[in-house]
Structures are given as C-alpha cells and as structure tokens.
Amino acid sequence: MSGxxxxxxxxxxxxxxxxxxxxxxxxYDAYRPRLRRYLWRLLAGDAAAVEDCLQETFITVWRAAAxxxxxxxVAAWLFRIASRNxxxxxRHSASHPTEQLPDDGASDPRxxxxxxxxxxxxxxxxxxxxxxxxxxxxxxxxxxxxxxxxVEEAAQILGIPAGTVKSRLSYARRALAQALVGEES
Amino acid sequence: xNNEELASAAxxxxxxxxxxxxxxxxxxxxxxxxxxxxxxxxxxxxxxDNGAYLMTAPISQPTNPDPTPNPSRRAPxxxxxxxxxxxxxxxxxxxxxxxxxxxxxxxxxxxxTVVVPTPRPFGGNGxxxxxxxxxxxxxxIALGEISMVSPTEGWAVGGLDHFGTGVSQGIxxxxxxxxxxxxxxxxxxxDITSLSMDSPTDGWLTVDxxxxxxxxxxxxxxxxxxxxPLPVVAPTQPPGTTYxxxxxxxxxxxxxxxxxxxxxxxFQSQTNGQAxxxxxxxxxxxxxxxxxxSTDLKFxxxxxxxxxxxxxxWIAGNYTDDSGTASSGQTVRIIHYxxxxxxxSTNLPGGPNGxxxxxxxxxxxxxxxxGEIGQGYPSVxxxxxxxxxxxxxxxxxxxxxxxxxxxxxxxxxxxLWAIETEGINGSIANTVSKKLVHLVNGQWQSQTLxxxxxxxxxxxxxxxxxxxxxxxxxxxxxILHQRNxxxxxxxxxxxxxxxxxxxxxxxxxxxxxx
Numbered sequence: 001m002s003g004x005x006x007x008x009x010x011x012x013x014x015x016x017x018x019x020x021x022x023x024x025x026x027x028y029d030a031y032r033p034r035l036r037r038y039l040w041r042l043l044a045g046d047a048a049a050v051e052d053c054l055q056e057t058f059i060t061v062w063r064a065a066a067x068x069x070x071x072x073x074v075a076a077w078l079f080r081i082a083s084r085n086x087x088x089x090x091r092h093s094a095s096h097p098t099e100q101l102p103d104d105g106a107s108d109p110r111x112x113x114x115x116x117x118x119x120x121x122x123x124x125x126x127x128x129x130x131x132x133x134x135x136x137x138x139x140x141x142x143x144x145x146x147x148x149x150x151v152e153e154a155a156q157i158l159g160i161p162a163g164t165v166k167s168r169l170s171y172a173r174r175a176l177a178q179a180l181v182g183e184e185s
Numbered sequence: 186x187n188n189e190e191l192a193s194a195a196x197x198x199x200x201x202x203x204x205x206x207x208x209x210x211x212x213x214x215x216x217x218x219x220x221x222x223x224x225x226x227x228x229x230x231x232x233x234d235n236g237a238y239l240m241t242a243p244i245s246q247p248t249n250p251d252p253t254p255n256p257s258r259r260a261p262x263x264x265x266x267x268x269x270x271x272x273x274x275x276x277x278x279x280x281x282x283x284x285x286x287x288x289x290x291x292x293x294x295x296x297x298t299v300v301v302p303t304p305r306p307f308g309g310n311g312x313x314x315x316x317x318x319x320x321x322x323x324x325x326i327a328l329g330e331i332s333m334v335s336p337t338e339g340w341a342v343g344g345l346d347h348f349g350t351g352v353s354q355g356i357x358x359x360x361x362x363x364x365x366x367x368x369x370x371x372x373x374x375x376d377i378t379s380l381s382m383d384s385p386t387d388g389w390l391t392v393d394x395x396x397x398x399x400x401x402x403x404x405x406x407x408x409x410x411x412x413x414p415l416p417v418v419a420p421t422q423p424p425g426t427t428y429x430x431x432x433x434x435x436x437x438x439x440x441x442x443x444x445x446x447x448x449x450x451x452f453q454s455q456t457n458g459q460a461x462x463x464x465x466x467x468x469x470x471x472x473x474x475x476x477x478x479s480t481d482l483k484f485x486x487x488x489x490x491x492x493x494x495x496x497x498x499w500i501a502g503n504y505t506d507d508s509g510t511a512s513s514g515q516t517v518r519i520i521h522y523x524x525x526x527x528x529x530s531t532n533l534p535g536g537p538n539g540x541x542x543x544x545x546x547x548x549x550x551x552x553x554x555x556g557e558i559g560q561g562y563p564s565v566x567x568x569x570x571x572x573x574x575x576x577x578x579x580x581x582x583x584x585x586x587x588x589x590x591x592x593x594x595x596x597x598x599x600x601l602w603a604i605e606t607e608g609i610n611g612s613i614a615n616t617v618s619k620k621l622v623h624l625v626n627g628q629w630q631s632q633t634l635x636x637x638x639x640x641x642x643x644x645x646x647x648x649x650x651x652x653x654x655x656x657x658x659x660x661x662x663x664i665l666h667q668r669n670x671x672x673x674x675x676x677x678x679x680x681x682x683x684x685x686x687x688x689x690x691x692x693x694x695x696x697x698x699x
Contacts, residue, residue, distance in 0.1 A: 021224060021227060024223070024227070025220065025224075028220055028223065029216075032213070032216055032219075033213065036210060036213060037209070037210055040210035045210070047210075047211075047215075050210070051215050051218075051219045054219050055219050055222050055223050055226075058223045059223060059226055059227065062223075062227045141203045142203060145200045145203040146203060
C-alpha cells in the first residue's frame with residue numbers, strides 16, 4: 001500500500017462524488033479487506049461492530065467524496081474515517097475499550113519519566129513486549145509496518161501529532177534493542 | 186554489534202514481528218451483506234423500505250431547502266435520482282402493490298445493467314427482532330436544545346433530515362400561547378445545533394452548514410431571528426487544525442450569560458495545543474484561544490462548557506501529552522476562564538485518564554461535572570465547591586456500566602438535575618431515559634419519566650432537562666427508531682419529543698408540531 005494514490009482510486013472518488021454507486025462498490029471491494037482487518041483490531045474482534053463501522057465508513061465516503069482534495073492518499077483518508085467511526089463505536093460500547101489505562105491516582109503524568117508501557121517495553125523481550133503493548137501502540141505499529149503508511153499519514157489517521165507516532169515507534173525499538181543486547185550477552 | 190547495527194537490527198525485527206503479529210480476522214463472509222446495507226442507505230429508494238410511518242402527524246417536505254446544494258450529499262443523490270428515476274418509479278409501484286416488506290427496498294445500477302437488490306426481510310438486517318424494524322421512515326427529526334425564558338415562553342431547536350433526498354432542514358420551535366409552533370424566520374437553515382436565550386427579547390442560535398468552512402449564527406431581537414456572520418476564524422489557525430475532522434469551524438454550541446456576554450464553542454480536536462472559542466462582549470464575537478497548560482499538555486478535545494458570569498467560563502475536556510518524553514496518553518481537565526485569565530484543574534479524583542463530557546455550573550463556587558474516569562472508566566460525578574473538585578454520589582451504582590446521566594443542569598436554586606439513563610439489550614449504545622433525578626441536600630430524589638414512545642421497543646432518550654423557578658420542568662429528547670438495527674443506526678433516526686411537568690402532570694409534544 002505504499003506509494004501515492006492510484007489513479008483509479010482518485011477516479012473512483014470523483015465518480016462517487018458524482019453519485020456513482022458502482023465506483024463506491026469498486027472502492028469498497030478494493031479496501032474492505034484491509035479496513036476490516038484494521039477495524040478488527042480496533043474493535044477487539046467484535047464482528048458486528050466491525051461490519052457496522054465498515055458500513056458507516058463507506059456511507060461517509062459516499063457523502064464526503066467531494067471534499068477529498070487529493071492532498072493525501074485515498075487510503076489514508078479512508079483509514080482516518082474508519083478510525084473515527086471505530087472511536088465512536090468504542091465510546092458507545094458497553095464493554096469499554098480493550099485499552100485499560102492505569103489509574104495512578106493523583107499522580108501527574110507530566111512528571112513521570114516513562115509511561116508504564118515504556119517501562120514494560122524496557123524490560124521485556126520483543127515477543128513479550130509486543131504482547132504487552134496497548135491498543136494505541138499496536139495500532140500505530142501496524143499502520144506503519146503492516147499497512148505501509150508513513151509517520152505523517154499514521155498521525156493523520158489516528159488524529160495525533162507525528163511526534164507521538166515517532167515516540168511510540170521509538171519506545172518499541174528501544175526495548176527491542178535492549179532485548180537484542182540481552183540475547184548477545 | 187555496534188549501536189548502529191543494533192538499531193538497524195532492532196528496527197528490522199520489530200517490523201517483522203509486527204507483521205507476524207497483526208491480527209487476522211476470520212474468513213470474510215459478510216462482504217456482500219454489508220455492501221447491501223450500504224447500497225440501501227445511499228439509494229434514494231430508502232423511503233420505500235417498509236410500512237407505515239410512525240409520526241403522529243404528517244410531515245411535509247421542506248418547501249425552502251437551502252438553495253446551495255451540498256456537493257457531497259445532494260449532488261450525488263440528485264444525479265442518482267435522475268439516473269434511476271424510471272426504475273425507481275417501477276420499484277415504488279411494485280413496493281406499494283406488495284405492501285413494501287416483500288418489495289425491493291432500492292434500486293441501482295451495477296455493471297451497466299439495472300439490478301434490483303435482494304429484498305431484506307422485515308426484521309431489518311437480521312440483528313434484531315422484526316418488531317424492532319422501523320417501518321418506512323423517511324425523516325429524522327432530532328431536537329437539540331431547549332431554552333425557556335418563562336413558564337409560558339420558550340424556544341427549541343433541532344434538525345430534520347430527509348433520507349431520500351439528502352435535504353437537511355433546521356427545526357426552530359417557539360412555545361407561546363400554550364403550544365409549540367414552527368418559527369419560519371430561518372426557513373433555509375440546516376441543522377440548528379444549539380440555542381441560548383438570555384431573556385424573552387434576546388438570544389442566539391448556531392447553525393451547521395455541512396461542508397462549508399464555517400457554521401453560522403442567528404440573533405433574536407425580540408421580534409425576529411436574523412442571520413449573523415461568524416468572524417473569520419480558520420485562517421488564524423496553525424497548520425493541522427481540525428474541527429470535527431475537517432477544516433470547518435462548525436457544529437457550534439452557544440451559551441449566553443446575558444445579552445452582553447456569551448460563548449461559542451465548536452466541536453474541535455487536536456489543534457496543536459490551543460483551541461479556538463468565540464466570546465461575545467456585547468458588541469461583537471471575538472476569538473479567544475484556550476491555554477497551553479504546560480509545554481507537555483496540549484489541548485486534545487473539549488466536550489462541554491458552562492458560563493457563570495461576565496467573562497467567566499468553565500470547560501471540560503481532554504489534553505494530551507505529545508512530547509514523546511512522558512506519557513502520551515490523554516488526561517482529563519476542567520479549565521476555567523475569568524476576566525482573561527485561564528486556570529486548569531489538577532488531576533481530578535479517579536486519576537488522569539477518562540472523559541468528562543458534561544459540566545453544569547450554578548455559580549463560580551458551585552458546580553457539577555459528569556463523565557467516566559479511572560481504571561475501567563466507571564461513571565463519576567464531581568462537585569466543585571469553589572476550591573476543588575470532589576467525587577459525589579451517583580443515583581446509581583458507579584460500576585453499572587449500563588447506567589448513565591444525561592442533561593446535567595442546575596436549577597434556579599443551584600441544585601443538580603439530570604436524566605438517569607440505562608442501557609437496554611446489554612448495551613449502552615441503546616439507552617433509554619427512565620428517570621428524572623434531582624439532588625437535594627445530598628440525597629437523590631427520582632421520579633419516573635413518562636414514556637412518549639408508543640412502542641416499548643423504541644427507546645426514548647432525553648438530552649435536556651430545564652427546571653423552572655415556578656416548579657415546572659421541561660424535558661427534551663427523541664424517540665429513537667431503528668432502521669437496520671445496527672448499533673450505529675440507532676442514533677440516526679429520531680423523533681423529537683418535548684415533555685412538560687406542570688402541577689405534577691406531564692404533557693408531551695411529539696414532533697411534528699405547529
């Protein structure tokens with residue numbers, strides 16, 4: 001999925017903006033597998049919620065295709081819409097998100113040197129570390145490594161600064177480096 | 186292995202492990218089903234879905250739609266409509282002749298040939314019982330806000346969406362002479378998002394303009410509502426500013442303290458550290474930026490706000506640490522503006538993580554906030570006594586993940602009122618408003634709300650409660666109809682309801698009115 005928006009994708013969006021459902025179907029067929037896998041992670045395997053999010057994502061595309069300015073890849077735009085729909089679904093889900101952030105009482109994170117996750121990553125091997133990653137860290141890694149988005153695109157999709165994407169990646173890499181050192185010694 | 190080699194190896198291995206560890210959902214068997222649902226919703230034949238429409242009175246098509254078509258919604262629908270008109274007429278006739286439920290819900294073109302989609306069973310998409318299916322609804326009327334200026338006069342706003350045409354129309358209702366009537370001053374407005382009356386002769390409302398750069402305003406002078414242009418906002422924003430996922434300064438909420446003081450907040454997120462508000466000083470709406478709390482904590486998203494005096498504002502929202510050197514999680518804050526100076530709460534009881542999405546302030550020293558904070562995100566009600574925010578008792582068990590409060594507000598005596606909601610079918614995606622709750626001297630009192638829904642399976646969700654000094658109570662909300670029964674569908678089809686309690690008796694007005 002690396003590279004710029006494919007010409008046919010831009011054409012599909014143009015056709016969708018003109019009200020062509022056939023173009024929407026083409027886009028749906030092309031992106032459903034990737035979006036489904038991505039939403040599967042975000043929604044903790046809730047199949048019904050995944051399908052609802054997919055539905056909402058393409059309804060949004062249908063309504064907003066004319067606003068796509070071609071400044072980024074169609075893929076990043078689609079994933080951003082899907083991310084927002086998933087966030088909406090998670091907020092309204094009875095079972096709260098799989099991500100359980102620690103409750104550290106009155107402590108202020110501004111004065112902590114490392115997040116708990118970073119601390120865990122610092123002392124675990126790679127397999128353990130990846131298993132311990134929070135949802136937001138896993139999703140960040142997957143957007144970059146599995147789906148092939150750039151740091152800037154991942155930042156747009158997740159609605160976070162590019163610096164945050166970099167820091168999440170760097171935590172994992174640093175932990176891995178330490179794990180490799182441990183293996184050598 | 187030197188540092189450079191180590192880093193390179195680490196990066197490579199991390200990538201390989203991430204690729205190997207990516208989740209694999211089960212084989213995809215729902216592609217065509219979901220596409221069918223998408224197709225049904227984008228087709229103008231939506232209105233033909235099922236049987237009778239449930240409104241208590243007919244709703245006419247808007248006679249004055251916005252003259253500027255929305256390119257992302259209307260143009261496709263209109264062009265589709267033209268392209269499919271002949272086929273649609275045929276299908277409509279078939280639908281009528283076969284009493285809808287056995288008829289194709291929509292028609293479209295695939296591969297150059299006209300294809301009639303597979304008929305859906307009466308029970309929608311099969312995820313809920315047949316009786317949940319909402320027959321043939323063509324409109325959604327959602328009421329957003331109500332503002333009473335006296336026991337005998339008030340205003341309410343909302344939006345009406347026509348599914349078939351994609352046309353949106355603002356709803357502006359005036360309670361006068363004992364009944365709600367439609368006010369036509371803003372007949373071309375789309376989706377009136379909020380309203381705040383500071384007196385019978387002065388008030389403001391906000392209007393959403395889909396895909397426009399800005400929302401818009403209107404002012405009431407005691408006689409008429411007049412549109413008022415927004416000040417230019419977006420060009421002053423730093424790169425990366427987004428409002429509701431776009432560059433549009435829209436989805437506005439207005440709160441007036443007096444005729445010469447009020448605030449407008451858009452639904453916005455992640456604006457590089459500062460958010461943009463508008464403050465009315467009696468002469469004009471001016472831009473006010475929210476503060477950086479620290480070099481680490483930057484604005485992420487605001488959810489609600491309250492005004493308690495001239496030049497005084499309270500906002501509940503989330504900040505995020507994106508420095509890369511400390512926590513990158515979100516932290517909930519309540520920030521306070523007074524005469525040009527900002528201050529922020531430290532961590533609220535329960536910890537830094539979570540969301541406060543409702544705030545109601547009776548005064549500068551007495552206020553309430555409600556949200557979900559801490560491990561597992563339990564419900565939290567907080568009280569501000571002028572010095573700090575402290576946990577207060579909820580009217581339900583905090584661990585009850587299906588319970589909730591809506592419409593948090595304070596009455597004329599400063600006491601707290603709210604709507605208690607509870608989930609149905611094991612999900613807070615479907616909540617129903619059953620009780621009106623009132624905190625009096627530390628004790629919760631509650632009374633059961635009348636259920637304006639004639640169908641027990643269609644939930645009533647109240648969003649606002651307005652207690653008046655004379656003892657009258659107004660409650661506003663929507664009966665939620667389900668179209669395809671998916672969780673995300675539930676909120677899409679609303680039937681506005683206004684309830685009034687007077688001398689212990691409830692009366693109700695169900696849209697449409699006037």
